Amino acid sequence: MRSGKWVWAGIALIAIALLLLPFALSQAGTAWVRIANIALLYVLLALGLNIVVGFAGLLDLGYIAFYAVGAYAYALLASPQFGLHLPFWAILPIGAAVAALFGVLLGAPTLKLRGDYLAIVTLGFGEIVRIFLNNLSQPVNITRGPQGIAGIDPVRVAGVDFSRSDSVFGVMLSGPMKYYYLLLGLMLFIILVNVRLQDSRIGRAWEAIREDEVAARAMGIDTTGMKLLAFAMGASFGGVAGGMFAAIQGFISPESFVLVESVMVVSMVVLGGMGNIAGVILGAVLLSFVPEILRWTVEPAQQALFGKMLIEPEVIRMLIFGLALVLVMLFRPAGLLPSAVRKRELTLDRAP
Amino acid sequence: MDIFVQQLVNGLTLGAVYAIVALGYTMVYGIIQLINFAHGEVVMIGAMVAFTVINLLAAAGMPPFVVVLIGAGCAIPVCMLVGYAMERLAYRPLRAAPRLAPLITAIGVSIILQHLAMLVWSRNVMAFPQIIPLTTYTFAGATVTGVQLTIIGMCVAMMAGLAALVYRTRLGTAMRATAQNPQVARLMGVDVNRVIAATFIIGAALGAVAGVMVGTYYGVAQYTMGSVLGLKAFAAAVLGGIGNIPGAMLGGLLLGVVEALGAGYIGDLTDLCRYGLGPEASCADGGHFVVFGSNYQDVFAFVVLILVLVFRPSGLLGERVGDRA
Numbered sequence: 286m287r288s289g290k291w292v293w294a295g296i297a298l299i300a301i302a303l304l305l306l307p308f309a310l311s312q313a314g315t316a317w318v319r320i321a322n323i324a325l326l327y328v329l330l331a332l333g334l335n336i337v338v339g340f341a342g343l344l345d346l347g348y349i350a351f352y353a354v355g356a357y358a359y360a361l362l363a364s365p366q367f368g369l370h371l372p373f374w375a376i377l378p379i380g381a382a383v384a385a386l387f388g389v390l391l392g393a394p395t396l397k398l399r400g401d402y403l404a405i406v407t408l409g410f411g412e413i414v415r416i417f418l419n420n421l422s423q424p425v426n427i428t429r430g431p432q433g434i435a436g437i438d439p440v441r442v443a444g445v446d447f448s449r450s451d452s453v454f455g456v457m458l459s460g461p462m463k464y465y466y467l468l469l470g471l472m473l474f475i476i477l478v479n480v481r482l483q484d485s486r487i488g489r490a491w492e493a494i495r496e497d498e499v500a501a502r503a504m505g506i507d508t509t510g511m512k513l514l515a516f517a518m519g520a521s522f523g524g525v526a527g528g529m530f531a532a533i534q535g536f537i538s539p540e541s542f543v544l545v546e547s548v549m550v551v552s553m554v555v556l557g558g559m560g561n562i563a564g565v566i567l568g569a570v571l572l573s574f575v576p577e578i579l580r581w582t583v584e585p586a587q588q589a590l591f592g593k594m595l596i597e598p599e600v601i602r603m604l605i606f607g608l609a610l611v612l613v614m615l616f617r618p619a620g621l622l623p624s625a626v627r628k629r630e631l632t633l634d635r636a637p
Numbered sequence: 638m639d640i641f642v643q644q645l646v647n648g649l650t651l652g653a654v655y656a657i658v659a660l661g662y663t664m665v666y667g668i669i670q671l672i673n674f675a676h677g678e679v680v681m682i683g684a685m686v687a688f689t690v691i692n693l694l695a696a697a698g699m700p701p702f703v704v705v706l707i708g709a710g711c712a713i714p715v716c717m718l719v720g721y722a723m724e725r726l727a728y729r730p731l732r733a734a735p736r737l738a739p740l741i742t743a744i745g746v747s748i749i750l751q752h753l754a755m756l757v758w759s760r761n762v763m764a765f766p767q768i769i770p771l772t773t774y775t776f777a778g779a780t781v782t783g784v785q786l787t788i789i790g791m792c793v794a795m796m797a798g799l800a801a802l803v804y805r806t807r808l809g810t811a812m813r814a815t816a817q818n819p820q821v822a823r824l825m826g827v828d829v830n831r832v833i834a835a836t837f838i839i840g841a842a843l844g845a846v847a848g849v850m851v852g853t854y855y856g857v858a859q860y861t862m863g864s865v866l867g868l869k870a871f872a873a874a875v876l877g878g879i880g881n882i883p884g885a886m887l888g889g890l891l892l893g894v895v896e897a898l899g900a901g902y903i904g905d906l907t908d909l910c911r912y913g914l915g916p917e918a919s920c921a922d923g924g925h926f927v928v929f930g931s932n933y934q935d936v937f938a939f940v941v942l943i944l945v946l947v948f949r950p951s952g953l954l955g956e957r958v959g960d961r962a
Contacts, residue, residue, distance in 0.1 A: 424909075611745035
C-alpha cells in the first residue's frame with residue numbers, strides 16, 4: 286500500500302475535477318452537462334447492478350425493469366396523470382422500496398435456479414414488465430401505454446426548483462448543473478454503500494456464495510436470504526436511478542426500458558470489471574460517452590469519405606457493445622480494472 | 638368450439654416452429670451446458686437470407702414451392718457457417734471458463750449478429766412476395782391453410798430425421814456419448830471438438846429452416862425477429878426438459894398451443910363484466926371491461942418459463958435434477 290497522503294491527494298484532485306466539470310462542460314454547451322448527467326445515471330445503474338452481478342455473482346439481464354419501476358413510481362406520484370404531486374424526498378424512497386419489492390418478487394421464486402437459468406428468467410421478467418407498461422392503459426389508464434407519461438415534476442427541494450437556473454453565492458447554476466450535483470451526491474452515497482458492503486459480513490457472504498454456493502451453505506450462510514438481499518438492494522438502487530431519470534427527463538415511455546438497455550448496463554459492469562467499484566464506474570462512463578464520441582467522429586468521417594452516412598452511429602454503438610462483451614470475455618475476463626479476487630478466480634485453472 | 642379448434646391449429650403450427658428452434662437450444666445445452674443465446678439470431682438470419690433469395694426469384698415464374706425450397710437451400714449453408722463460426726470463435730475458447738463467461742459472450746454475439754443483419758438488410762420489414770396461392774381446407778369447423786399444413790408436415794419430417802440422426806448414426810452415438818461424459822468420450826476415440834461443432838451446425842441448419850417457415854407463415858421478416866422467437870423457443874426447451882430432444886419437441890408444441898389458446902381466451906376470461914364486477918358505465922348494453930387483452934400474448938411464454946423453473950426445473954421429460962448454482 287502506498288502512503289495514505291498520496292491517496293488522499295488523488296481523491297482531493299478527483300473531487301475538485303468533478304466539482305468543476307459542469308462549469309467546463311457548460312462552456313461547450315448545456316447539452317454536454319446533460320450528457321454528463323446521463324453518464325452519471327448509468328454509473329448509478331451500473332453500481333446497483335454490480336451488487337447483484339459483481340458481488341453476488343447473479344447475472345441479471347432484466348435489471349432495467351427496476352429502473353422502469355422506479356421511473357414509473359416517480360412519474361405516477363408526481364405528474365398530472367393522477368394529479369398527485371408528492372415531494373421529491375418522499376417519492377425517491379417509495380420508488381426504491383417498490384423496486385426492492387419487485388426485486389424480491391422476482392428473486393424469491395427464481396433464486397434456487399442455477400446461474401444461467403436465472404439470467405434467462407430475469408430477461409423474461411424484464412420483458413414482462415415492459416409489456417405491462419405498454420398495455421396498462423386499458424381498461425383503467427395507469428401508464429398511458431406507449432404514449433408515455435409527460436409533465437413529470439422536476440425535483441424541488443426547499444423551494445429550489447432544479448429545472449430552473451438560480452444563482453448560488455453569486456455563481457449562476459443552470460438546471461442541468463444542479464441535477465449534476467444532485468446525481469454526484471447520490472453517486473457518492475451509493476459508492477459509499479458499495480464500499481462498506483464489500484468488506485462487511487454481508488459482502489463476504491455474497492463472495493462466498495459466488496465462489497461456491499454449496500460450500501457457503503455448509504459454512505452456515507443463509508444463501509437464499511443473502512441472494513434475495515442482493516437482489517433487493519440492487520433493485521432499490523435501480524429504482525432510485527429510475528426516479529431521477531423521470532425527474533430529469535420530465536417524460537418517460539416504455540421505449541426507454543427495452544432489453545438493449547439492460548444489456549448496456551451489463552456491458553458496463555462486465556467491461557469495467559465485475560465486482561470492482563472503480564472498474565464499474567470506468568465502464569459506465571466509457572460506454573455512456575461512446576454514442577457522443579461516435580456522433581462527433583464517425584458521422585463527419587463518413588460524410589467526408591463517402592459524402593453520406595453509410596453506417597448509422599447507433600449501429601456502430603451496438604456493434605461496439607457486442608464486441609466489447611465478446612472480446613473482454615475472451616481476452617480479459619476480469620474486465621479493464623479487475624478486482625483482486627476476481628482476477629485470482631478467473632486466472633486459476635479451475636476444474637468445472 | 639370453433640374458436641377452440643381454430644386456435645389449436647394455429648397453436649400447433651407455431652408450436653411446430655418453436656419446437657424446431659428449441660431443438661437447437663436443447664442439443665447445444667445437452668452437450669456442453671451452454672445456453673446459446675444467439676440461436677434466435679441464427680433463425681433470423683435464415684429468414685432474411687431466404688427472403689432475399691425468394692424476392693429475387695419471385696418474378697421468375699417458378700412454382701412457389703420450388704422458390705421457397707431454393708430460398709431455404711441458400712439459407713441453410715449460411716446459417717451453418719454462422720453457427721460454426723460462433724462456436725469456434727466465441728464459445729470454444731471459453732469451454733473451461735466459469736459458466737457465466739460464455740453466456741456473456743453469447744449475448745455479445747447476439748447483439749453483433751442482429752446489428753450486422755441490420756447493416757445488410759436495413760431496418761425495414763421485408764415482405765414475402767405474393768407467390769403462394771391461398772389454399773384453405775375446412776376441418777372440424779376450423780380453417781387450415783396449405784402453408785400451415787406444409788409447416789406442420791415439414792416439422793414432423795425434420796424431427797423424425799433428427800431422431801434418426803441422433804439414435805441411428807455414428808455421429809449421433811458420438812453426440813450422445815459426449816453429452817454423457819466428454820472426458821470418457823474422448824478416451825473412447827470420439828473427436829469431441831468435432832462433435833460439438835457438428836451439434837452447432839445441425840442446430841443452425843434446423844434454425845434456418847425454422848426461420849424460413851416462420852417468415853413464410855407471418856409473411857414478414859425483420860432483423861429484430863430473432864430475439865423474442867429465440868426466448869420463446871428457449872422457454873419451450875425448458876418446458877420439455879432442456880437437453881432432452883423429445884422434450885424440446887413436446888415443449889415447443891405445448892407452448893405454441895398454450896400461447897394460441899391463451900391469446901384466444903384471455904380477453905373473455907378477464908372480462909370483469911362477465912362476473913358482474915365491472916363498472917356499470919362500461920358494462921351497460923353488453924359492454925366489456927377487459928383487464929388483460931390478447932396483447933399480452935407474449936407474456937405467456939415467460940410465465941410458462943418461470944412456472945416450470947419454479948415447480949419442475951427438470952421440465953416435463955427431463956430426468957436431470959437441477960445442478961448446483
